[in-house]
Amino acid sequence: MKGRSAAVLLLAALIISPAAALMAGRFPLSAHEVLSALYPPLFSEPAPQMVTNIVLNIRLPRVLLAMLAGAGLGVAGGAFQALFSNPLATPDTLGVATGASFGAALGILLGLPSAGVQLCALASGLLAVAIVLFVSRIRGSSSVIMMILAGMVTSALFSALVSLVKFAADPQDVLPAVTFWLMGSLSGTTRESLLFGSPLIIAGTAVIWFYRWRLNAMTLSDDEAQSLGVDVKKTRFFVVVAAAAITASVVSMCGLIGWVGLLIPHASRMLFGNDNRRVIPSSIVLGALFMLAIDTAARSATASEIPSSILTAMIGAPFFIFLLRRTGGIKA
Amino acid sequence: MSGEIAAERSASDSHLLEVRGGWFYYDEGADILRDINFCIDEPDILCVLGANGAGKTTLLKCMLGLRKWKRGTTFLRGRGIKHIAARDFWSSVGYVPQARLSSFAYRVDEMVLLGRNPHIRAGAMPGEKDIKAAREAMELAGVSALSGKLCSRISGGEYQLVLIARALAAEPRLLVLDEPESNLDFKNQKKVLSTISSLCKERGLAAIVNTHYPEHAMDIAQKALLLMPDRSSVCGSASCVLNEENLKRAFEIDIHIHRFRVGRRDYASILPMDKNECVQTERLMKMETRIAQIGIIIEDTEAADKINKLLHEYSRFIIARMGMPYRERNISIISVIIDAPNEVISALSGKLGMCPGVSAKTVYSKI
Structure with a gap:
């Protein structure tokens, strides 16, 4: 029953915290101002133009993207962990994150518009998965260890390519842009980038949500999963592609943000046990809340923005240690 | 169902x-x-x-x-x-x-x-x-x-x-x-x-x-x-x-x-x-013999030859043998005393039991 009250608490937080995040920032707004900007008919006098602008054009897309990215990274991490039956699997395991970052860096180097950068990231992220799947297939099937090894190799390859892009970049303007973006930040969010990036994250999350019960069987050995009537190859293919699409999409919008994919699913497991019917939904919610908190802190704590990836690591690592000590390890 | x-x-x-x-x-x-x-x-x-x-x-x-x-x-x-x-x-x-x-x-x-x-x-x-x-x-x-x-x-x-x-x-x-x-x-x-x-x-x-x-x-x-x-x-x-x-x-x-x-x-x-274990066990089994008496009734005279042949095979274990025909009923009764390893005794009594027209029973000694 501890699980049920935790679930209620999380849902309540899911409603309250975005509102709080809209109020917070270098230019603090009251609840009244935020509400009047969001839904003018409720109020007799419309909110000032500047308030509406801040809420609708700057903070709302960013809050939504933070939640979407967090939910996506959390669920993708949970899916990879279940799929490879490996508690250390993260969206980086398959080299997707590094793959996507190479695509985006290349896009920036070529001076493509932001939509083009995102497309590049997505393409090279999926290319990384394709390479991993191709390398790890031996005798028509791919073992978990081969897959993770292939992921490491692919990741190394793509990070070398990223370095190559940085090396070739103009140190005056392109190099700082690439470097800052690689650090991970949501500062560039606009309504357009949100509209472009969200469909893939939502679709990928939906696919993983669809497979959440089967993911339980996927944590067992392949033969065992197959003997439970699961089409192992098909399930693995769809879930890998879904998780890769989420990761590539998030990376192309926010850069490399570590820790979320590892931390969030484990936090879910510690709270709700290992059943993926609960891990997947709670990873979505926890991921959204976590990224929202991180991003809100990143943009309001100091005068200039702190890259999110620094914060996720600085907050994530101690929090993870705290959780480990508190619950006596992963709720195994 | x-x-x-x-x-x-x-x-x-x-x-x-x-x-x-x-x-x-x-x-x-x-x-x-x-x-x-x-x-x-x-x-x-x-x-x-x-x-x-x-x-x-x-x-x-x-x-x-x-x-x-x-x-x-x-x-x-x-x-x-x-x-x-x-x-x-x-x-x-x-x-x-x-x-x-x-x-x-x-x-x-x-x-x-x-x-x-x-x-x-x-x-x-x-x-x-x-x-x-x-x-x-x-x-x-x-x-x-x-x-x-x-x-x-x-x-x-x-x-x-x-x-x-x-x-x-x-x-x-x-x-x-x-x-x-x-x-x-x-x-x-x-x-x-x-x-x-x-x-x-x-x-x-x-x-x-x-x-x-x-x-x-x-x-x-x-x-x-x-x-x-x-x-x-x-x-x-x-x-x-x-x-x-x-x-x-x-x-x-x-x-x-x-x-x-x-x-x-x-x-x-x-x-x-x-x-090695096999050889040892065999030796042990050979050493450890038991005394048994097998009572045989031959109801079918045709079987008599077969029984005699069988007993002859085991003659080295047989320490005493007594045969008695009972002509009125046309049967023969044989009593055999045997000192042999367990396996041999049960093999013999098994074989005797299999013969048609023959009843056999074995009484084992306690030693």
């Missing part, structure tokens, strides 16, 4: 599961399994035996389609399993793999519920019906009390029973178990085996069990399949296949089967013996 099964069988006249001409190898020329043929019907238990590396687990996997036969086919109720949808196949066949924990430990009830998966549509969640079926399966396997515990916190024997419950949750007709009793202590071995045995007897299931222990096969199985080191195989009723000669061939070690009786049940104990 049984009427329904009988009707089905007469309609198609096919076995529950049948393997015809199964071959398997990883590299051409190095066969793992060669021309495997067997079939099984409810409520029999088939035990698969063989030395390490004889291909027992491979056989199970090929049979279930988890590996592909290079030649030959498995049939489920007469249909080649390639043509059966995975979900249909796995709702009639429950597979219990060798127990290994996954990195993420589930609760026992979650684990058993996973067994319902073949009945759950893609994308759907297990419903009330599935939870009920899982609960029944836990009861059948006797693990209801473990329900809320984590699989990583229960004993190996309990986990094995949980895996059996998981297979049962799909309500299969055939259970396939891969060495269910290895790594367990005596008590748990017995518990797992008797659970399997009673499931087959009471619920009319069939089971295919891989095991390292010929005794267990003799204990629970009606049929046995013995995989030989030369990649041939012997299949038949357990009592026929599991003899000293076959086991010796299969395990490449001398084997002595000791049959005995406790209460009203017959048991067999199998002793593997290396060469």
Whole structure:
């Protein structure tokens, strides 16, 4: 029953915290101002133009993207962990994150518009998965260890390519842009980038949500999963592609943000046990809340923005240690 | 239930599961399994035996389609399993793999519920019906009390029973178990085996069990399949296949089967013996002799010659012999005193008992 009250608490937080995040920032707004900007008919006098602008054009897309990215990274991490039956699997395991970052860096180097950068990231992220799947297939099937090894190799390859892009970049303007973006930040969010990036994250999350019960069987050995009537190859293919699409999409919008994919699913497991019917939904919610908190802190704590990836690591690592000590390890 | 099964069988006249001409190898020329043929019907238990590396687990996997036969086919109720949808196949066949924990430990009830998966549509969640079926399966396997515990916190024997419950949750007709009793202590071995045995007897299931222990096969199985080191195989009723000669061939070690009786049940104990041990045992057996008297009544005079010849064969053990014809009834009565190793006495009395027209009885001394 501890699980049920935790679930209620999380849902309540899911409603309250975005509102709080809209109020917070270098230019603090009251609840009244935020509400009047969001839904003018409720109020007799419309909110000032500047308030509406801040809420609708700057903070709302960013809050939504933070939640979407967090939910996506959390669920993708949970899916990879279940799929490879490996508690250390993260969206980086398959080299997707590094793959996507190479695509985006290349896009920036070529001076493509932001939509083009995102497309590049997505393409090279999926290319990384394709390479991993191709390398790890031996005798028509791919073992978990081969897959993770292939992921490491692919990741190394793509990070070398990223370095190559940085090396070739103009140190005056392109190099700082690439470097800052690689650090991970949501500062560039606009309504357009949100509209472009969200469909893939939502679709990928939906696919993983669809497979959440089967993911339980996927944590067992392949033969065992197959003997439970699961089409192992098909399930693995769809879930890998879904998780890769989420990761590539998030990376192309926010850069490399570590820790979320590892931390969030484990936090879910510690709270709700290992059943993926609960891990997947709670990873979505926890991921959204976590990224929202991180991003809100990143943009309001100091005068200039702190890259999110620094914060996720600085907050994530101690929090993870705290959780480990508190619950006596992963709720195994 | 049984009427329904009988009707089905007469309609198609096919076995529950049948393997015809199964071959398997990883590299051409190095066969793992060669021309495997067997079939099984409810409520029999088939035990698969063989030395390490004889291909027992491979056989199970090929049979279930988890590996592909290079030649030959498995049939489920007469249909080649390639043509059966995975979900249909796995709702009639429950597979219990060798127990290994996954990195993420589930609760026992979650684990058993996973067994319902073949009945759950893609994308759907297990419903009330599935939870009920899982609960029944836990009861059948006797693990209801473990329900809320984590699989990583229960004993190996309990986990094995949980895996059996998981297979049962799909309500299969055939259970396939891969060495269910290895790594367990005596008590748990017995518990797992008797659970399997009673499931087959009471619920009319069939089971295919891989095991390292010929005794267990003799204990629970009606049929046995013995995989030989030369990649041939012997299949038949357990009592026929599991003899000293076959086991010796299969395990490449001398084997002595000791049959005995406790209460009203017959048991067999199998002793593997290396060469030295054999010689020693033989010597011991030769030294340890017993005195016995065999009373023989020859009701058919035709048999007299045969009996005389037989007794002559054993003359070196016979210490006294007395014959008496009883002409009025046309019978002969012979009394033989013999001092010989146990084996010899029982062999002789056995042979005498087999002769038609002859009654024989042996009285053993206590020493």
